[in-house]
Amino acid sequence: MSTPGAPTAARTPLEVLSRVFGYDAFRGPQQEVVEHVCAGGDALVLMPTGGGKSLCYQVPALVRPGTGVVVSPLIALMQDQVDALRNLGVRAGFLNSTQNPDERRDTERAFLGGELDLLYLAPERLRVPSTLSLLDRGTIALFAIDEAHCVAQWGHDFRPDYLMLSDLHRRWPDVPRIALTATATEHTRTEIAQRLDLTNAKHVVASFDRPNIQYRIAPKNEPRKQLLELIRTEHPGDAGIVYCLSRKSVEQTAEFLAAQGIPALPYHAGLDAGVRARNQSRFLREEGVVMCATIAFGMGIDKPDVRFVAHLDLPKSVEGYYQETGRAGRDGLPSTAWLAYGLADVVQQRKMIDESEGDLAHRRRLAQHLDAMLALCETVECRRTQLLNYFGQRSEACGNCDTCLTPAESWDGTVPAQKVLSTVWRLKHERNQSFGAGQIVDILVGKRTPKVEQSGHDSLSTFGIGTELGEVEWRGVVRQLLARGLLAVGGAYQTLEMTPESSAVLKGDRQVMLRKDPERTRTRRSSRSSAPVADLAPEAQPVFERLRAWRGATAKEQGVPAYVVFHDATLRAVAALAPTSLDQLGTVSGVGENKLTKYGDGVLAAVAGDAG
Structure with a gap:
């Protein structure tokens, strides 16, 4: 010994x-x-x-x-x-x-x-x-x-x-x-x-900040395919952990990734102990293995080169989320914490709390945990700031989370919220019925499905009054109303119900500002130029200074910190490359499709010395 x-x-x-x-x-x-x-x-x-x-x-x-x-x-x-x-x-x-x-x-x-x-x-x-x-x-x-x-x-x-x-x-x-x-x-x-x-x-x-981790929360849309894209475009050959809520989902996700050529293994408490031990051993000792797991996996895992942690289901608390995402990038190198989040997550978690064992105080505590997690998902501010604030630590916007890199917009969703709540109210009080989100959305957009017509819901006064938004956008509205407690989930069929807070919105006494989900864009990080980001050649130095001046003016005009536009590292890479076309500029690390569209012409003008 x-x-x-x-x-x-x-x-x-x-x-x-x-x-x-x-x-x-x-x-x-x-x-x-x-x-x-x-x-x-x-x-x-x-x-x-x-x-x-x-x-x-x-x-x-x-x-x-x-x-x-x-x-x-x-x-x-x-x-x-x-x-x-x-x-x-x-x-x-x-x-x-x-x-x-x-x-x-x-x-x-x-x-x-x-x-x-x-x-x-x-x-x-x-x-x-x-x-x-x-x-x-x-x-x-x-x-x-x-x-x-x-x-x-x-x-x-x-x-x-x-x-x-x-x-x-x-x-x-x-x-x-x-x-x-x-x-x-x-x-x-x-x-x-x-x-x-x-x-x-x-x-x-100590500080809870892990500046090397980039926190990102994406609207859920075929999450396994989204995960596959994340791995292929940003983390090919990297070790990672994928967290799923159920054992079945763990096994299906591992099988899906393996079928796509990704070395993925399952881990959950229902597996044979020997299988768990072998899979854990492979993850710790081999390069580039992706572990698909329930939260039974990960505590004490001392693998320094886990480059990404992905959640395909909403964690139950910010503490759990922080603990799990912290398993990425223990070596201090850049890593990704990625979460796919959607309406079904909110419905499922609310239902689990309602059905959980324990007294009212216990359920309230679970609800508080979930509310904090939902607030992190729905914020338009810096995610890292909100995450650290949960642990009592103050910080400035980080410039390295999705809401900093691609600032989310908020919009006045009071009228759409009223339309949703009015539909729920009318179903309950005029028809003595309650339905899930899908039926509510079909009614609002005026979709004559067999279920809508058989139920006579095409005769409701709210039928077809929501054509200004698409189905995906309406589901986003419902998700955010649930997240804020302005709607509740009830019954065995997870139907939508009013809450005590709903009436203030219906009466017009409460404004509802909603988060606009960003459009999905493909990430091309793996094909980015490796242009130098530190020491610049003498001829590149004035280009860098022009880019900084352009960035400062742009940030001031938009009312955002300069780093929200571009990081210094990106501007250094642009100055070193001196691109003359949008295609060239698009190869620089830190220039995504959205920013290329938004800032590309201004950047090229600054590089050429034409920025006014």
């Missing part, structure tokens, strides 16, 4: 960091946390995925005398974690249900003999009296509680076994504890501190 001659208890944290892990300096608040725990203090640490949480307990475990005991729910990954540490010369082991008695005895013997620097335990092991007795007989350097959000009952990944971890302090009062998580709102953070008896611990909250 041990590695002879392994570097134990080096003199200082920096010495350990350099000698064992090969880094010259700590990042962000790592040093503050490490020094505090090394000195025997307790800590509650919130850092984004890829922010270096593990070093916050691994380094102190090597500095302090004894063995660092890490409590982790990730049984399936413990072997990989231990193997990675051993590869660094760290003496690491684990105790969990996957071991046979001989393996367990070897690990216990190494722990008691002082031959382990780190010992990983599943939380349920602490229910076993023999495990507690074992820990009593050894020397413990610290307790690290990984994935600490699992203790929060209102969190997105609650694990009952975590509730007993408050006993650690009572049984071993002199052993420092460090709890770590990648996501937690202030409410969840407070719950973690209370349940783990860490209210007096040092609380360290």
Whole structure:
């Protein structure tokens, strides 16, 4: 179990960091946390995925005398974690249900003999009296509680076994504890501190921002085909994770991608354990594998080169969404978080909440989680700003999300909202009927389907009054009314119903501003020019300055930040290439079809020195 001659208890944290892990300096608040725990203090640490949480307990475990005991729910990954540490010369082991008695005895013997620097335990092991007795007989350097959000009952990944971890302090009062998580709102953070008896611990909250991740939410339209286009045009040959709500959808998506030549594998709790283990192993060890999974997959996955995380169904909470998208780009290189979102998602999630077990308070809490997620989807502002604000962090517009790169428009949808609500009201009060979104839209656009005619809905006063919008646009209106609580889903057939807030809209007392879904454009990122973006040739420098001046004037005219028009990197690439045609300009990274149409002539004029 041990590695002879392994570097134990080096003199200082920096010495350990350099000698064992090969880094010259700590990042962000790592040093503050490490020094505090090394000195025997307790800590509650919130850092984004890829922010270096593990070093916050691994380094102190090597500095302090004894063995660092890490409590982790990730049984399936413990072997990989231990193997990675051993590869660094760290003496690491684990105790969990996957071991046979001989393996367990070897690990216990190494722990008691002082031959382990780190010992990983599943939380349920602490229910076993023999495990507690074992820990009593050894020397413990610290307790690290990984994935600490699992203790929060209102969190997105609650694990009952975590509730007993408050006993650690009572049984071993002199052993420092460090709890770590990648996501937690202030409410969840407070719950973690209370349940783990860490209210007096040092609380360290790093920035939640992952600037290398580009957040994008697309209107759902044949999502598997949209996903395929994303992979082929932007991430060919890249590793990625695709999250689906149901096991069936996971398997169908993996089969679809595989049939298109994409190496895709399924992962969900209903698969045989051996199949799950093999698929997970292939994803971690092979290049370019796409894992299609339910949210049962991903926590603790330490694969640094996941280039995209895609959601084909709406996540239930912003915390879950952030945790899942954070599995992309752990190496800090550009990565994509892409979500396909549509009307059916809202209907499905609302229905699941209504049918969920638990009392009214529980359902309200679920609804609050969903409302925050819907607000993120429907915003016309910077998505990153809204995402970080959810975690209590203020920021400026990022310039690297879809709403910054292609600003979404808002429009006064009060009259269309009234037409939808009036149709729902008339069906209920004039016909004692209720229908789903499809029938409402057919009535509004005046579509004489057999269902409309058989029901006599072509005689409603609202029949055909919505021809100013197309069917897709009307579904967008219904989706946003549902998202804002101005419509509700009811009954076994997911029909639309009025809410207490609907009447103010119908009476004209409340304006309804809606988000205009951007038109879908093909992305051509993979064929972009690799023109230099840093050092410019002397002849390109004045071109770059002219482009900056043009960008500044354009941004001022549109009332947007300059980077919303184009990033500096794009302008540098344009200056270096000096294009003379729209086709040439279209090959530059950062120039999409929409921006080519919108700004192309102005850019070419600035390059030529003709911009006035």
